[in-house]
Amino acid sequence: MADTTDRDPALLCIMCDNSGAFSCSGCHTMRFCSRACQKADWPLHKVVCKSFQAHSKVERPGENCIRAIVFDEDEDEPRFVWIACERDVEDRLVPQLYSFPSLLPTAPAPLLVFPDNKLLNRKLPKKIGVWGNMWDVRYPDAPNNGLKNKSVRKVDEELTDVIFGSIIALGMYRDADNRIQSYDLGPLEFRHIIDNLRIIHRLRVYLLKKTVTGPSVKGIQWDCHGDASLCQGETRLSVDVPVASLPSQSEVPSWIADQIGVPLLVQKLPPALAWRDRKMVGGEPCMHNSFVYTMNPFNDDGALDHCPGSILITRKDGKPLLKAHLMAIEIYAKLMRDDMEDVHPLQRETYKAAYTRENFVTFSKVWAEENADRLGVAGEDIPSIYDI
Numbered sequence: 001m002a003d004t005t006d007r008d009p010a011l012l013c014i015m016c017d018n019s020g021a022f023s024c025s026g027c028h029t030m031r032f033c034s035r036a037c038q039k040a041d042w043p044l045h046k047v048v049c050k051s052f053q054a055h056s057k058v059e060r061p062g063e064n065c066i067r068a069i070v071f072d073e074d075e076d077e078p079r080f081v082w083i084a085c086e087r088d089v090e091d092r093l094v095p096q097l098y099s100f101p102s103l104l105p106t107a108p109a110p111l112l113v114f115p116d117n118k119l120l121n122r123k124l125p126k127k128i129g130v131w132g133n134m135w136d137v138r139y140p141d142a143p144n145n146g147l148k149n150k151s152v153r154k155v156d157e158e159l160t161d162v163i164f165g166s167i168i169a170l171g172m173y174r175d176a177d178n179r180i181q182s183y184d185l186g187p188l189e190f191r192h193i194i195d196n197l198r199i200i201h202r203l204r205v206y207l208l209k210k211t212v213t214g215p216s217v218k219g220i221q222w223d224c225h226g227d228a229s230l231c232q233g234e235t236r237l238s239v240d241v242p243v244a245s246l247p248s249q250s251e252v253p254s255w256i257a258d259q260i261g262v263p264l265l266v267q268k269l270p271p272a273l274a275w276r277d278r279k280m281v282g283g284e285p286c287m288h289n290s291f292v293y294t295m296n297p298f299n300d301d302g303a304l305d306h307c308p309g310s311i312l313i314t315r316k317d318g319k320p321l322l323k324a325h326l327m328a329i330e331i332y333a334k335l336m337r338d339d340m341e342d343v344h345p346l347q348r349e350t351y352k353a354a355y356t357r358e359n360f361v362t363f364s365k366v367w368a369e370e371n372a373d374r375l376g377v378a379g380e381d382i383p384s385i386y387d388i
Contacts, residue, residue, distance in 0.1 A: 009122050013037050014191055016280060017120070027052050029186045040277045041191070047077060047154055048190050055080040066170060067184035068095070069193065071132075073102055073147045073166045077154040078190070083170065085182050093180045095131060095170055102166040103132055111136070113172065114196045118230065119274055119281060128189055128196075132167030135200065140207045155194055156273055162201050169193050198273040199230055205272070206231045215243040218320035220313045226275050226286030227310045238323050241314050250316075252308050254295040256333040259352070260360040262325075262385055263316040266291070268308045275309075294330055297337035298348060325385040327371075328364040335363075361386070 013020045013033035020031025024038070026049045032038040048069075055067065061082050068083040084096040097103045110129030116122060136142060148160040149167070171183035219241040228235040245267075252266035275286045287307040296304060315321045336355055340348055361384065368382045 009125055012120075012122070014120075014188065015041050015278065017283065024049065024187075026050065027187050029188050030191070040279075043277060044155060044191065044194060045187060048080070048187050051077075051079055052187050058082070066182045067186070068171075069169045069185050069190055070100065071149055071151045071163065071167045071169075072100070073149045073151070075151045078151050080185070081168075083168070085170070091179065093172070093182060095168065097131070097168065100166060100168065103168055110170075110172075111167075112196075114192060117192050117195050118199055119195045119278060124192060126171055126173035126183055128169055128185070128193060129172045130167055130169050130193070132163070133165040134167060135162040135164065135204055137200070137203055137207070140204070152197075156198070156201075156276070158201055158273055159197055162197060162204055195274065198276075202227065202230045202272045202274055212240040212242050216240040217243055217246075217314055217318055218322065219315075220321055220323060220326050221269070222289065222291050222311050222313060224286065224308070224310045225284055225288040225290075226278075226281045227272050229281055229286075230272065230274060236323060236326065239312070241312060243318075246314060252292060252311060253304065254291070255298065256295050256336065256355070257329055259355055260329070260332070261357040262329070264321070265314045265316050266308075267312040267314075269310045269312055271309050294333050294337075297333055297340060298352065319388055322382070322385075322388070324368065324382050325364075325388075328360075328367050328385070331367060332360055332363055357386075 015037035018033035024030040065082040065084050070081050071078045112130040114128040149163040152159045171185050175181050221237045221239050223235040247267050250266045251268050254264045257264045285307045287309040292306045
C-alpha cells in the first residue's frame with residue numbers, strides 16, 4: 001500500500017494518493033486531483049456541503065464551543081452543531097451534551113478515536129473522537145441496546161448495523177503541554193468519519209459469521225485486495241454456505257480445478273461499503289483478486305476479469321471444500337505457472353497433459369506432509385480431496 005504519511009494530508013486528494021489540485025467550489029474544504037475523484041466523492045459530500053456552508057455563517061456561541069458533527073437517531077441526516085467543552089476534575093475535555101438527551105449518559109472519554117484513514121493509509125493531522133453507542137470490536141457479540149440510527153441512513157443503510165442510537169464526533173489533539181484540546185470539524189473530517197465507520201462495518205461482517213439455517217456446505221471466502229487490507233487477517237476463510245444460495249454456474253473461471261477433476265463454483269460477493277465509491281487502494285485496484293490469476297495459469301491476462309472482488313468458493317459436486325484442499329490447488333497452480341514461464345505458447349498444450357488428477361494426488365500428499373505445522377494438522381489426517 002502506498003505510504004502518504006510523509007506528505008501534507010491537507011494538500012492531498014481525499015479519494016486517492018495524488019495531490020489535490022483543486023477544491024470544492026462550495027465549501028472550499030475538500031481537495032481533489034481530478035473531476036473523476038470529485039464525482040466519486042459527491043454522493044457523500046453533498047450530504048454536508050450545503051449544511052456546512054450554512055453553519056459556517058452561524059456565530060460561535062462561546063469561546064469554549066467547537067463545531068461537531070452529530071448523527072441523531074431521530075433526524076433525517078447528519079448535521080453540524082456547536083458544542084461546549086468543559087474540563088472535569090481529572091482535566092479531561094468533556095463535551096456538554098445536555099441538549100442531546102439521546103446521547104446521555106455518555107462517558108467522559110470517547111468510545112472511539114480515529115487517528116487515521118486506513119483506506120488512504122493516511123495519518124490524520126488531528127484525531128477525531130466519537131461519543132455514543134456503537135458496535136464495539138472488543139465485544140462483537142454484544143446486543144444492540146439502542147435504536148438504529150436514522151440520520152446515518154442518508155449515507156449508508158448498512159451503517160445502522162454498527163451505530164446503535166445517536167453519536168457525536170468532535171475534533172481532538174494534544175497541545176505542547178500534552179493536554180487534550182478540541183478543534184472544529186468540517187466536511188473533510190466528515191469524510192474520514194464515514195470511511196472509518198465503513199471499515200468498522202467490514203470488521204463486523206468479518207468477525208460475526210452468519211448463522212446458517214437449512215442445508216449448507218463448507219466453502220472458502222477468498223478476499224480481494226481491498227477487503228484483505230481492511231481486516232489484515234486471513235484472506236481465505238472457511239465458511240458455511242447455504243445450499244439454496246449456490247449459483248448454477250461459476251461466475252469466475254478456475255481452469256486448474258477443472259483439469260484435476262474438482263470443478264469449483266465461484267460466486268462474486270457484494271463489495272464492502274469501503275469500496276462503494278473508491279476504485280483503488282495503495283495504487284492497486286481494490287477489487288483485484290489473485291484467485292483469477294492463480295487458477296488460470298494458461299489464460300491471457302487481458303482476457304479475464306481480475307477484479308471480481310471478494311468471492312465465495314464451493315465444489316460443484318456439493319462436497320465440502322477444505323481450506324487445505326484449496327491451498328494445495330493454489331500451490332499446484334503456481335508451480336504450473338512457474339513451469340510454463342519459459343515455454344513457448346504453442347508448446348504449452350503438451351505440458352498441460354502432465355497436470356493430471358493422478359499427479360495432483362501425489363503432489364497434495366507430499367505437500368500436506370511438508371506443511372503439517374502450517375495447516376495445524378498432520379498430513380495423513382487430511383482426507384483426500386477425492387474421498388471426502
